[in-house]
Amino acid sequence: MNAIETRSLTKNYKSKTAVDKIDLTIKEGELFALLGVNGAGKTTTVRMLTGLSLPTSGECKVCGNDCVSERGEIKKIVGISPQDTAVAENLTVYENLSFMCGIYGHSKEKTEQKTAEMIRLFKMDEVKNSRAKTLSGGWKRKLSIAMALISEPKVLFLDEPTLGLDVLARRELWSIVERLKGGTTIVLTTHYMEEAERLADRIAIMLNGKIAASGTLSELEKLSGKTGLEESFVEIAERFGKDNVR
Amino acid sequence: MNRILSFSKRNFLEMIRDPLSYIFCLGFPLIMLIVMTLVNDTIPKETGMTIFRIDNLSGGIAVFGMTFLMMFTCLSVVKDRAGAFLIRLYATPMKSGDFISGYIFPMFILSILQSTITFFASYVISIITAVEINVLGMFLAVISLIPTTIIFISLGLLFGTLFSEKAAPGLCSIIISLGSFLGGIWFDVKGAGGILEKICTVLPFYHSVESARAAINLNSDFLIHLLVTIGYAFVITAFSVIVFKNKMRADLN
Numbered sequence: 094m095n096a097i098e099t100r101s102l103t104k105n106y107k108s109k110t111a112v113d114k115i116d117l118t119i120k121e122g123e124l125f126a127l128l129g130v131n132g133a134g135k136t137t138t139v140r141m142l143t144g145l146s147l148p149t150s151g152e153c154k155v156c157g158n159d160c161v162s163e164r165g166e167i168k169k170i171v172g173i174s175p176q177d178t179a180v181a182e183n184l185t186v187y188e189n190l191s192f193m194c195g196i197y198g199h200s201k202e203k204t205e206q207k208t209a210e211m212i213r214l215f216k217m218d219e220v221k222n223s224r225a226k227t228l229s230g231g232w233k234r235k236l237s238i239a240m241a242l243i244s245e246p247k248v249l250f251l252d253e254p255t256l257g258l259d260v261l262a263r264r265e266l267w268s269i270v271e272r273l274k275g276g277t278t279i280v281l282t283t284h285y286m287e288e289a290e291r292l293a294d295r296i297a298i299m300l301n302g303k304i305a306a307s308g309t310l311s312e313l314e315k316l317s318g319k320t321g322l323e324e325s326f327v328e329i330a331e332r333f334g335k336d337n338v339r
Numbered sequence: 340m341n342r343i344l345s346f347s348k349r350n351f352l353e354m355i356r357d358p359l360s361y362i363f364c365l366g367f368p369l370i371m372l373i374v375m376t377l378v379n380d381t382i383p384k385e386t387g388m389t390i391f392r393i394d395n396l397s398g399g400i401a402v403f404g405m406t407f408l409m410m411f412t413c414l415s416v417v418k419d420r421a422g423a424f425l426i427r428l429y430a431t432p433m434k435s436g437d438f439i440s441g442y443i444f445p446m447f448i449l450s451i452l453q454s455t456i457t458f459f460a461s462y463v464i465s466i467i468t469a470v471e472i473n474v475l476g477m478f479l480a481v482i483s484l485i486p487t488t489i490i491f492i493s494l495g496l497l498f499g500t501l502f503s504e505k506a507a508p509g510l511c512s513i514i515i516s517l518g519s520f521l522g523g524i525w526f527d528v529k530g531a532g533g534i535l536e537k538i539c540t541v542l543p544f545y546h547s548v549e550s551a552r553a554a555i556n557l558n559s560d561f562l563i564h565l566l567v568t569i570g571y572a573f574v575i576t577a578f579s580v581i582v583f584k585n586k587m588r589a590d591l592n
Contacts, residue, residue: 144591145426145429145591146591146592147592165432168431169432171430172430173427173430174427175423175426175427176423177422177423178423179423179426179427180424181352181353182353183352183353183356184349184352188352192348193431194345195341195342195344195345195346195348196341196342196345196428196431198341198342224356237427240427244431
């Protein structure tokens with residue numbers, strides 16, 4: 094079954110088209126990367142898929158729920174870790190996690206169980222009683238993802254999860270995301286080639302609001318005639334640029 | 340209900356863990372209470388000026404303290420909007436009513452605590468200065484200030500929704516200054532008369548202060564002022580709720 098399906102999904106902001114008739118199919122349990130430079134339309138796509146924004150035209154479905162008419166249902170089954178770290182700064186790690194459980198209506202027992210599980214999964218035991226504002230960028234990002242995951246979402250959206258992190262924090266986060274693979278469907282937006290190459294089952298290259306190409310790494314390499322994601326990305330982007338100029 | 344309680348708890352904790360909230364919401368009003376009591380001591384009795392006498396002052400200072408709750412409600416909303424925290428919550432099953440209740444409820448609890456502490460301090464000062472002050476009247480004043488609390492919290496919600504992180508605190512400072520001045524906390528509105536009196540009586544701040552003052556003195560006039568503040572609380576809260584809901588709808592468009 095497909096976790097996400099979009100057909101001609103479009104979002105216009107006044108005269109600007111942020112997302113332009115994109116068609117996507119993401120399977121259940123897949124880790125799908127939306128790869129593109131800044132302003133390519135990745136975050137806008139995520140906003141529409143999480144019910145944070147309404148499409149201008151086209152269709153999108155998340156686990157069979159329509160993004161327009163069943164927005165409320167979608168919000169119950171997705172989790173999002175936004176691009177900017179979205180944590181309650183004066184609350185501890187533990188309190189932030191229990192807060193999210195409360196928002197999703199978990200019982201006291203389930204809150205205890207899920208909070209302990211997230212602290213264990215993200216190895217946050219040493220900082221569980223620290224206030225979020227005292228944490229480093231890496232810890233905050235881990236907390237942000239744990240807050241998105243604590244509601245047991247069917248689809249987890251990670252919007253630029255390693256943006257601004259140092260290499261060690263980034264590697265650590267990657268290994269956490271790798272551990273999540275297979276269970277939850279994950280949609281990851283990134284402009285780091287290495288990140289998409291290492292983590293994603295399939296990759297969609299977004300340029301100027303459009304999907305320029307999508308597939309597995311080997312499919313993208315075959316399509317571009319180049320080796321490695323970076324070389325393939327550049328080749329596809331150049332071809333896309335020429336095609337769009339014509 | 341679970342969502343409202345969780346969001347209220349979060350906002351409550353954010354507020355009580357911010358040292359600035361103690362300085363502005365508690366420290367500053369208490370300092371003003373002491374300073375103005377000292378000022379009152381220097382005023383010759385022959386002038387008949389009793390505006391700073393503790394039984395008149397305490398109600399005004401309680402209202403003054405509440406103006407800072409407006410500032411902190413506003414900052415709370417504006418910070419959540421400026422960061423990605425509200426985006427995260429918008430992507431959850433939280434509804435606009437959950438957000439509004441979650442912002443208002445903890446501030447309401449804090450305002451009751453704040454006015455109780457202010458009146459307790461006033462009682463201590465009344466013993467020291469040997470001015471008679473009615474304890475029952477003070478309880479009544481806490482109750483009479485409930486609509487005022489709602490007015491200020493709703494104004495905070497409104498400004499936090501409409502304005503940016505830079506503009507909102509400035510606007511709140513203006514309301515704090517205007518509210519305390521036109522509320523007649525620092526001068527006798529009736530004595531001033533004229534256009535100033537008319538302006539003061541049209542706005543809710545004067546009625547807030549007067550309802551607390553009248554309640555402390557067990558004067559039944561407090562009911563008239565209370566009715567005016569209830570009316571204002573209803574209108575301002577309804578307007579804030581409509582604006583917040585519209586803003587949320589626009590954000591999610």
